[in-house]
Amino acid sequence: MRFEVEPDALVRDSGRFGEAVRALDGVDVGSAVAPVAQAFPGGLTAAAIRELGVAWGDRLLRARLGLARVGMDLAAAGESYAAVEQVARRAVSGSGDLP
Amino acid sequence: MTRQLGVRDIRAFRPALVLEVVHRLEIQRRRVMGAADAALRARAAGREWRGRAATSASQAQSGAVALLGDVSARMGVTASVLRGLAARMEACLELVHRAERIARDRGAWTDADGLVQVPHRFPTGDPTMDAHVGRLDALMVNEVGRCLGEAVRVAAETDVEVQRRLRGAVADPVAPAVPDELGVVPPPPEGGVGRPDGAFANAAWWRSLTVSERRRAITQHPDWVGPRDGIPAWDRHQANLILLARLRGPAREALRRAGSIPQRTAIPTWERAKSIEAIDALLAKRDGVTRQLLLIDVSGLVVRAITTVGDIDRAGHVATYVGGFSTRPERDLRDYDDRFVGMRRLALTQTREEGDDGDVAIAIWLGYPAPQGRDGGFSSRSVLRDDTARAWADDLASFTNGIDASRDAPAHQALWAHSYGSVVTGFALQQVMRMDDVALFGSPGTSLGSVAQAGLKPGALNVLAAPTDPVPMTDWHGLDPREIPGVATLGATAALKPGATNVVLRESFLHGDYLDEGTTSEYNLAAIAAGRSDQRLPAQSDRPLAPIPPPAP
Numbered sequence: 295m296r297f298e299v300e301p302d303a304l305v306r307d308s309g310r311f312g313e314a315v316r317a318l319d320g321v322d323v324g325s326a327v328a329p330v331a332q333a334f335p336g337g338l339t340a341a342a343i344r345e346l347g348v349a350w351g352d353r354l355l356r357a358r359l360g361l362a363r364v365g366m367d368l369a370a371a372g373e374s375y376a377a378v379e380q381v382a383r384r385a386v387s388g389s390g391d392l393p
Numbered sequence: 394m395t396r397q398l399g400v401r402d403i404r405a406f407r408p409a410l411v412l413e414v415v416h417r418l419e420i421q422r423r424r425v426m427g428a429a430d431a432a433l434r435a436r437a438a439g440r441e442w443r444g445r446a447a448t449s450a451s452q453a454q455s456g457a458v459a460l461l462g463d464v465s466a467r468m469g470v471t472a473s474v475l476r477g478l479a480a481r482m483e484a485c486l487e488l489v490h491r492a493e494r495i496a497r498d499r500g501a502w503t504d505a506d507g508l509v510q511v512p513h514r515f516p517t518g519d520p521t522m523d524a525h526v527g528r529l530d531a532l533m534v535n536e537v538g539r540c541l542g543e544a545v546r547v548a549a550e551t552d553v554e555v556q557r558r559l560r561g562a563v564a565d566p567v568a569p570a571v572p573d574e575l576g577v578v579p580p581p582p583e584g585g586v587g588r589p590d591g592a593f594a595n596a597a598w599w600r601s602l603t604v605s606e607r608r609r610a611i612t613q614h615p616d617w618v619g620p621r622d623g624i625p626a627w628d629r630h631q632a633n634l635i636l637l638a639r640l641r642g643p644a645r646e647a648l649r650r651a652g653s654i655p656q657r658t659a660i661p662t663w664e665r666a667k668s669i670e671a672i673d674a675l676l677a678k679r680d681g682v683t684r685q686l687l688l689i690d691v692s693g694l695v696v697r698a699i700t701t702v703g704d705i706d707r708a709g710h711v712a713t714y715v716g717g718f719s720t721r722p723e724r725d726l727r728d729y730d731d732r733f734v735g736m737r738r739l740a741l742t743q744t745r746e747e748g749d750d751g752d753v754a755i756a757i758w759l760g761y762p763a764p765q766g767r768d769g770g771f772s773s774r775s776v777l778r779d780d781t782a783r784a785w786a787d788d789l790a791s792f793t794n795g796i797d798a799s800r801d802a803p804a805h806q807a808l809w810a811h812s813y814g815s816v817v818t819g820f821a822l823q824q825v826m827r828m829d830d831v832a833l834f835g836s837p838g839t840s841l842g843s844v845a846q847a848g849l850k851p852g853a854l855n856v857l858a859a860p861t862d863p864v865p866m867t868d869w870h871g872l873d874p875r876e877i878p879g880v881a882t883l884g885a886t887a888a889l890k891p892g893a894t895n896v897v898l899r900e901s902f903l904h905g906d907y908l909d910e911g912t913t914s915e916y917n918l919a920a921i922a923a924g925r926s927d928q929r930l931p932a933q934s935d936r937p938l939a940p941i942p943p944p945a946p
Contacts (some may be wrong), residue, residue, distance in 0.1 A: 297444030304442060307435035311457070317428035323468060326417045327559075330475065333410035334482060336402035337552035340561065349563040357464050360457045361432060367453065368435070371446060 301379065304372030311365030318358050323350035395596040398548045400507030403489050406548075409480040413550045415472045415479070421609075422468040431460035444548045468749075470562040474555055481551040484613050488544035491600070492537045499533045503946070507541040509534050521845045521879060522942070530846030531825045535590040536798065543581060543597030549669050550578045577606045580617045585652035587787035589824040592795030595623030599799070611635070619688070622795025626685045626705035633686040637672060640691060644669045660767075661694065667723035668696040675700055675730050682734055688760055694774075695762035698722040699792070702733040702755045710744065711804040712922035713758050713795055714790060717812025717835070720763045720775045729757045732908045738918040744930055751805075753922060760792060761785035761817060776813055779840070779870050786820030794826050805829050805924040811907065815839060822847035829853060830921045830941075834907045834914060835862050838870035839850020852881055852941040855921060855929065858916050859885040859901040885914040885928040891928055 326349025331340040412746055438451040489507075496503050501511045511530050516523050543565035561569050584595035599621075602610065611618050611632045618624055618632035644675060647664035651659040668691065675684055687699040705711055714733070716725060733755045740753040762785070764776040773780040797803040807830040810818035819839035822828065831849060834857035835837065841847050844854045856874040863886075874883050875930060885907065890896040898913040907914040914928055920928035926941045 297446070298442070299444070299447070300437065303437035303440075307437045307454075310431050310435040311454075313429040313665035314431040314457075314461070317424050321421045321424050323418065323421065323471070323563075323662060325891075326421055327414055327471065327475070329410050329414055330478075333407040333414070334478060334552070334555075335405050337398045337549070337558065338556040339552050342556050346559055346563055349560075353467070353563060354465060357460045360460050361428070364432075364450075364453050364457045367449060368437075371450065390814075 299375050301372045301375040304368050304375065308365045308372065311361050311368065312345045313357055315365065318354065318361070321354055323354065324348065340363035398501075398552060399609060401505050401550055403482075403544055404505065406486055408479040408486070411475050411479040411482065415475045418468055418475070419470040421463055425461055425465045425468065429458055429465065432458045434459065445809045447910075452619045453751050461462050462488060463568050464573070466568040467562050470569050471559060473573075473576070474558045474562065474735060477572070478551060478555045480603055481547065481575065481601070484603075485544045485548045485551075488540050488547070488597050488601060491597075492540035492544070495533055495540065496537050499530060501530070501533060501537075503537060503541070509537050514677045517912075519851060520857040521843070521849075521851045524666060524845035525848055525850045526573050528825070529663055529827060532827050535825050536593045539583075539590055539593035540597045543594050543601065546581060546787050547578050547598070547601045551575065574603065574605060577602065577610050577614070580621060584621055584623065587785065587791055589790035589794055589826055591620075592623035592791045594797045595621045595795065596798035597623075599628070600623045600705045620690065622791045622855075623798040624795070625700065625799045626687060629687050629699055629908075630643050630685040633689055634676075637669065637686065637689050639667075640669055640689065641673070644691075647656075647701055663698055663823060664723050665691040668698060668721070668726075670724045671723050672698060672700065675726060677802040678730075678762065680734070682737075683754075684730075687756065693762050694738045695765060696722050697762060698726065699760050700726060700730065700757050702730060702737050702757070703753060705754045705756060705804075706800065707748065707752055708754035708804055710740065710807070710922055710924055711756065712740070712753070712807040712809055713756045713789075713793055713796075715758050715808065715810040715814030715818055717814040718763060720814075721765070722759050726757065726759070729908075732910070733757065735910055736915060736919050736922070738909065739916065743920055743923040746924060755794070756796075757859065758789065758792060760788055764813060772831050779816055780814065782816040782870070786817055787820040787824060789817055790824035790826040793821075793828060797827065803827075807831065807922045807924075809834070809918055809922070811835055812837065812904065813865060815874070819847075819871070819874075822849070830926070831855060831925065832857060832918055832921050833874045834858070834885070834918070835904050836870075836874050837864050838868040838872060838873045839877075841874065841877060842872060843877060850924065850942060851879060854879070855883050855917070856882045857883045857885045857901075857907060857917060859903070859906065859914070860930075861900075861902045861906045862906075881915070881929065882932040883917040884932045885912070885917075886932070888913045888930050890916065891930070 327343060328347060331343040334340055414931040417422045435454060438447045493503055496509055501509055514526055538697060577697055581594040581598050584591040611628060615632035644666040647662045651663045666738055682702055683704045685701040685705060688697060737753050737755055744751060764774050764781055768774040793806055796914055806828055808818055808828055810833050815833035815836035819841045830853050832855040837866040847854060858875060858940050886900045888898050890898050898916050899911050901907050901912045901914045909915060917929050
């Protein structure tokens, strides 16, 4: 097994996914389309708007969770690599000294 | 729990609010794209991080970005559908407002649910004028009803489509493509068959479509547009050219097979092919005259066609000629067109003399399968029976109603009805239709008993009968129209041309001579088309013609 990593870059990327999640915070399609029920009253569309809002909420939540998950995984991977590096460094830190 | 959309709902439509929703959605969509952009900037995996874990992380990142792309696409679809919805809501509101305007023009109004309230009309003392006013009211009620009905139908169709598309945008397994527009709402069912008020529904439907939807309807469904009364003539013309092109190839092949001398069994085939040739020849004319093809139907026993001399959409005066016994496009269209080019010129001269710069257009309405010699004397299609006239009168009424319905301002309309065409016209005039002036010539009798029955204003029913034409003496189809009280009997014998000292208009001798150039009957018919009732020449035996009163309130 061979790998090459810059753990800080992973932490930086994790932050970008966090930024993406925050960008989605203001997105609420359900609320945005809700006025359609008042603007076009009386029919199937008006009746479906609430239900559509719930579906949009689910879809956006899925996207948000997906992004957050990737972000957390990257952060965890970066921290793990940093820990491995630390352990490895510690393990080899005294190897050249005479007993 | 949903219910049927109604006029009340349409009045509550707020398309501006829907457009505001679209605007908000676009802002939110930009946020989603910003999120995707941030996620795309996370590029350590593959560059600063290599190995199996890096490959897995790269896939997870791509999946997350793809999810954002999918959300953004779905929001785009939603916004586009809502933009289409706003346009349709505007169209429905415009139909409601148009209906209100039509009602208001006659002093009537519509209530919140779209019911028309007509004010009480006090009798004028003239039963003909009262009947005329009643006819205009009935016509208005029909037009308003059809306009509102169509607004409701378009709203309901739109509702179903929008609801389905909005659901698809969020829930379909794969994001749907962004639609440019909503689908074209199909035409109203009542506008496809001969109903006098079907033209109003067609006109309202056409007004509800956007320019691009109209273009799609013409190119993708020319059969929806070409034969429909109430649609502007130029749009019908474009659709009918497509229909004509589809018919041309098979017709030529059929003609080749039929040979130059048609067999009895091949006559309909031969007539179809020759009719198409006749229409092609008319449309190919380069004499500076605008021509429009408003109908081509080869599906029946006799080919039905309507062509024009002049632009029906823009003319201030429109005359519709209804042919009689044995008229067929392949036999008569070229001849009528030649004659009407001259008669239009004559009518234009008469309008110009009065300072009226409105154009004149003439529709050659061969829109019914006229009885033919081959139909014999006893079949239901015989010229001696009125079955055909009764069956197609609605179509004539629908056609003339459609001319007004397709325009913003009505034209002065006249009917020229020759021979059996006057029988058709007699029945048509008893339908809910409006006509300014009518000329029945060479008529074998009519079902009309009075001018009031025709809903015409006093003095608007004109009759021409040449003394040597035997047909008007037959009374085959009812009363000789010259005997209708209040009818204007116009000259068909030699007379001095009005305003001239040495130009004599000729007499029409035979049943087919009324349209001949330089005859008194031709002059009278042109005066009727031009709305110049003052220029009409009475029959010599008749008293001077009474002036026609101004239009009814």
